Amino acid sequence: MKILIDADAFPNALKEVLLRAVHKRQIPTLFIANKNISIPKVHYISMEVVAQGPDEADHRIAQLCESTDLVITADIPLADRIVTIGAIALDPRGTIYDENNIKHLLAMRNLMEDLRNAGEITGGPGAITPKTVREFADGLNRLLSKLM
Numbered sequence: 001m002k003i004l005i006d007a008d009a010f011p012n013a014l015k016e017v018l019l020r021a022v023h024k025r026q027i028p029t030l031f032i033a034n035k036n037i038s039i040p041k042v043h044y045i046s047m048e049v050v051a052q053g054p055d056e057a058d059h060r061i062a063q064l065c066e067s068t069d070l071v072i073t074a075d076i077p078l079a080d081r082i083v084t085i086g087a088i089a090l091d092p093r094g095t096i097y098d099e100n101n102i103k104h105l106l107a108m109r110n111l112m113e114d115l116r117n118a119g120e121i122t123g124g125p126g127a128i129t130p131k132t133v134r135e136f137a138d139g140l141n142r143l144l145s146k147l148m
Contacts, residue, residue, distance in 0.1 A: 001147055004061050006073035007033035007047075013128040014092050017137045018072070019045075021144060030064070032057045070143055076102075076109040090143055092128075094135030 003022065010031075019040060022029045031039055031047045034056055039047050050056040058078040065071055067086030073079055079089035079097040089097040097105065115121045 001068045001070065002028040002030060002066075004065060004069060004071045005029065005031045006057055006061060006071070006075055006078060007031040007037055008035075008057050009074055009092075010072065011092055011128045013133060014136050017133060018140065021137075021140055025144065025148065027144070027148075032060050032064075068147070070147060072140075076106050080106050088143060088147070090136075090139050092136055093132055094137075094139035096139055096143060 003018075005018070018029075021027075022045060023040075023042070026044050029045045031037060031045075032050060033047075034050050034052050036049050037047060039045050048060065050060050058073075058075055058081075061071055061073070061078060062081045062085070065082055065085050065087050069082075069087045071079070071082045071087060071089040072092065073082075073089055074092050076097070079091070080102050082089045083097055083099055083102045089102075091097065095105075112121070
């Protein structure tokens with residue numbers, strides 16, 4: 001098992017929670033982004049910088065993902081690809097994406113995108129709060145206990 005992180009949009013506020021869990025279990029972890037980000041220098045954590053482009057990191061994550069892996073992403077279309085592979089994805093807000101919910105969440109995401117494009121709604125997700133951090137930590141710990 002390895003953890004793949006869609007690091008382009010991964011909130012810094014959650015990085016400490018993730019790294020604590022990774023260090024505790026020494027899980028191979030790969031941050032993937034189109035720019036270099038700061039990561040600890042340990043043998044089981046690495047960083048891969050991909051070409052610039054809106055979906056380059058997503059394509060690389062899907063390419064590397066195996067059914068035993070955990071992917072952390074807020075990108076629902078990427079999560080759908082991951083679940084199709086047989087793996088599980090976790091949203092930075094603590095939502096676990098799996099075969100039971102991904103199609104519904106993808107349909108809802110597409111509807112919301114259509115409404116935003118039509119000017120019916122504006123804005124995006126709220127700020128990361130202490131509650132968000134707890135929900136992410138809880139989801140991460142549940143998944144790691146299950147997968148390991």
